[in-house]
Amino acid sequence: MELKQLGEFGLIDLIKENTIVDPASVIVGIGDDAAALLPSPRQLQLLATDMLIESVHFDLTTTTPWQLGYKAIAVNLSDIAAMGGVPKHCVVSLALPRNVQVDFVRDLYQGMKEICRRFTVNIVGGDTVSSPQGLVLNVAVTGEVEPARLQRRSGAKPGDLVVVTGELGNSAAGLDLLRRGHWQEFVFARQLVTCHLTPQPQVQAGLLLAAFANSMNDISDGLASEANEIAAASQVAVRLFEQQIPLSAELTAASAVLGNAALDYALYGGEDYQLLFTIEPEKLRVLPANEITAQLTVIGEIVRGPAGVELVAADGAARGLAPKGYNHFG
Amino acid sequence: MELKQLGEFGLIDLIKENTIVDPASVIVGIGDDAAALLPSPRQLQLLATDMLIESVHFDLTTTTPWQLGYKAIAVNLSDIAAMGGVPKHCVVSLALPRNVQVDFVRDLYQGMKEICRRFTVNIVGGDTVSSPQGLVLNVAVTGEVEPARLQRRSGAKPGDLVVVTGELGNSAAGLDLLRRGHWQEFVFARQLVTCHLTPQPQVQAGLLLAAFANSMNDISDGLASEANEIAAASQVAVRLFEQQIPLSAELTAASAVLGNAALDYALYGGEDYQLLFTIEPEKLRVLPANEITAQLTVIGEIVRGPAGVELVAADGAARGLAPKGYNHFG
The missing domain is CATH 3.30.1330.10 (PurM-like, N-terminal domain)
Known part of the structure; x- marks a missing residue:
């Protein structure tokens, strides 16, 4: 009807x-x-x-x-x-x-x-x-x-650790698999596609972290963009370590098929709806051990310096990370 | 740019x-x-x-x-x-x-x-x-x-008077003039067009009336539709008197040009954003005299009977008034 x-x-x-x-x-x-x-x-x-x-x-x-x-x-x-x-x-x-x-x-x-x-x-x-x-x-x-x-983007302080919930890049890889079609043939694809189509908002994590974090953002536009927002709002330098960014096995497998770098999905892909936050190291240590904290990954630190984001590779080489991203406008 | x-x-x-x-x-x-x-x-x-x-x-x-x-x-x-x-x-x-x-x-x-x-x-x-x-x-x-x-649609009671702020039908006539084009040639047109393009929400009236009224609705879909909503929500019969419905001189003039009945614009036109409310007669009498109350018109009464709206013509003949209206869906 x-x-x-x-x-x-x-x-x-x-x-x-x-x-x-x-x-x-x-x-x-x-x-x-x-x-x-x-x-x-x-x-x-x-x-x-x-x-x-x-x-x-x-x-x-x-x-x-x-x-x-x-x-x-x-x-x-x-x-x-x-x-x-x-x-x-x-x-x-x-x-x-x-x-x-x-x-x-x-x-x-x-x-x-x-x-x-x-x-x-x-x-x-x-x-x-x-x-x-x-x-x-x-x-x-x-x-x-x-x-x-209340968590704002502007509360990050030098000395804070930079932490994320869950894994990054899954949603954007899921989208690319949907666009490619025939994704059902890949055993790793379902989880990624699910992340894209029915993302899970991190409400419980946000409520727990609210009592401890200094700044917080949800990752809707990719890590690069969100880290830059915290850097700009807090007027701090964000240093991220490439090797610490949590990438799923499914993302790694899909990236090979899709011909893209897994890391780029995490940095620029967007729509993960995980939380990116900064927290003093001693507060991170006293977080209760539970399902939420088991999924946290330290991916960087806040340092003194001009507002911006740098990404440090495995060999120690650092490069600036611009807020290029997924943007449904422009 | x-x-x-x-x-x-x-x-x-x-x-x-x-x-x-x-x-x-x-x-x-x-x-x-x-x-x-x-x-x-x-x-x-x-x-x-x-x-x-x-x-x-x-x-x-x-x-x-x-x-x-x-x-x-x-x-x-x-x-x-x-x-x-x-x-x-x-x-x-x-x-x-x-x-x-x-x-x-x-x-x-x-x-x-x-x-x-x-x-x-x-x-x-x-x-x-x-x-x-x-x-x-x-x-x-x-x-x-x-x-x-708090004013709801469901508070109307038998014995209430039915009252509106301002004049009805201006906005819909303004829309018809815009669609027709060349409206600038009519001296009466500007006010109607202005009612359509930049309606004035009745916030001050709503705040004043909130302390006195039994039910209230804004007239976004035409008087027929809104009166029926109050009738249905309050489970009362609404009786409206055709000759009391406030129509502007500009609307009357425009209706002649547009070839429609002025009353139909008020009943079915919509987008007036005036307020329709019901109030006990003794409360209406004690409203303070000011700019807002000077613009009120009693257009009917709530009576016992099955939920619905009837419109009484000048000769006393009554007809049911269905909630036909302006509806951007369906």
């Missing part, structure tokens, strides 16, 4: 179901002019937004609507995680082509609702409009953070 | 200027992963979003970028006004065609900044991406409201 047969009210009913997973904080959800929400006491409010455009950010021949919905929320939760916050509520704007099928919209929302359920985020409103060409999704998300735990 | 020559960081610098008009509530504005904001104590948080799509919601041959920016914020502030709240912060997502000029983006933001300055709303973040075809704007706005003043 096409959506126009369902009508606007039918669509709202379809969307509304299972959107509130934390009812205690919602006074008014979907269906009024605005949502009305109960903030937690003594918290700062966080607010972020991200827009995804068909044929720029996603390709409906390589992603399912469920995956697309999941990812649209994930990239927003990642922004809240990078501030050390807990995501709370989101509103979703959709521009849909006129001939879109009801099943497509249902699946898109199922993906959104699944990740929202996992992270206890309410969908409290939105806007659904007609698109003359191509699908557009915009999500805006709110979060909360204790004032003392 | 084309935007791609300016680059991403040049663009952020251009956008960032004069975005914070209420600095006391902003801990982190544009330039980090998310904004961090200081909520006012003991308020509910409001959250709304609206998306505008080129060739669906606007036509760049009849609107300037300044007007478009102004309107994109205005329609969101109207949602906050309809809840009885004060707008606080917004985030702006833009999908821009690759060949867009820097001046265009500057003017778009100047329009947004002008209305934000007037209503003391901060622009605290956003996302700027590339669009393969056509401009897309999405704004998400937060607001605050005292819990006791």
Whole structure:
């Protein structure tokens, strides 16, 4: 069935179901002019937004609507995680082509609702409009953070270690495999493709690290770009050690097939949605041992010097690392 | 100069200027992963979003970028006004065609900044991406409201009067004049066109009425649609009196030229962004006399009966009023 047969009210009913997973904080959800929400006491409010455009950010021949919905929320939760916050509520704007099928919209929302359920985020409103060409999704998300735990890009200090969660470059290699096609023939490909299509925002890691880190960023545009943002915002020199950058075995295998350097995926690939942070060495040592801290890798240090990033190779040779990256604009 | 020559960081610098008009509530504005904001104590948080799509919601041959920016914020502030709240912060997502000029983006933001300055709303973040075809704007706005003043669609009670701010139908007639062209030849046209291109959200009225009204809605989709929403949400019968609906002299003049009934613009036109509310008669009498209350018109009453809307003509004949309207979807 096409959506126009369902009508606007039918669509709202379809969307509304299972959107509130934390009812205690919602006074008014979907269906009024605005949502009305109960903030937690003594918290700062966080607010972020991200827009995804068909044929720029996603390709409906390589992603399912469920995956697309999941990812649209994930990239927003990642922004809240990078501030050390807990995501709370989101509103979703959709521009849909006129001939879109009801099943497509249902699946898109199922993906959104699944990740929202996992992270206890309410969908409290939105806007659904007609698109003359191509699908557009915009999500805006709110979060909360204790004032003392707020993480900015600007807090890095000389002497800090530079640390990342997880592995880098997987998502961009996954994208290249999707574009190449026939990726199912490679045993290593599924994990990379999954990293690209349904990234996992590092909300739990962000909450843990918020009490210890000096600065934090999520890796949406590649390590080179994000490290430069911390360097510029904090006015410090970031020194990264090439050999310490965590690359997965799957990435290494895929890079050989794709004819690119694995390291370049990590530096310039983007969309990993891991966290990059700086922390005093003594604080890194006192982090509790758990699943999150087991996935941390020290990849560099903050030193005195002009703001910028240098990458030190295995032989000790250093080169400047420019913020070239994945950029859906320009 | 084309935007791609300016680059991403040049663009952020251009956008960032004069975005914070209420600095006391902003801990982190544009330039980090998310904004961090200081909520006012003991308020509910409001959250709304609206998306505008080129060739669906606007036509760049009849609107300037300044007007478009102004309107994109205005329609969101109207949602906050309809809840009885004060707008606080917004985030702006833009999908821009690759060949867009820097001046265009500057003017778009100047329009947004002008209305934000007037209503003391901060622009605290956003996302700027590339669009393969056509401009897309999405704004998400937060607001605050005292819990006791929160206005919903569902609070209308039998015995309430039905009241509107301002005049209805002007915006839709302005749109028809723009589409027709050569509107400058009509002395009545400018005001209608202005209502369409740069609507004024009724924030001050909403704040005043929040202490007195039982239910409220902004008129984005035409009176017929909005009255039906209140009827359905409150499970009441809304009776409107045709002759009491406030129509401007300009609308009446334009309707003759355009060959449509002035009343139909008010009922089905949409985009007036006036407020429709219900209020007990004794509370309406005690409203303070001022600029806002001078613009109020009683247009009907809430009566017992099945949920729905009826329109009573001058001769006393009543007909059901369906929520047919302006709808950018379906």
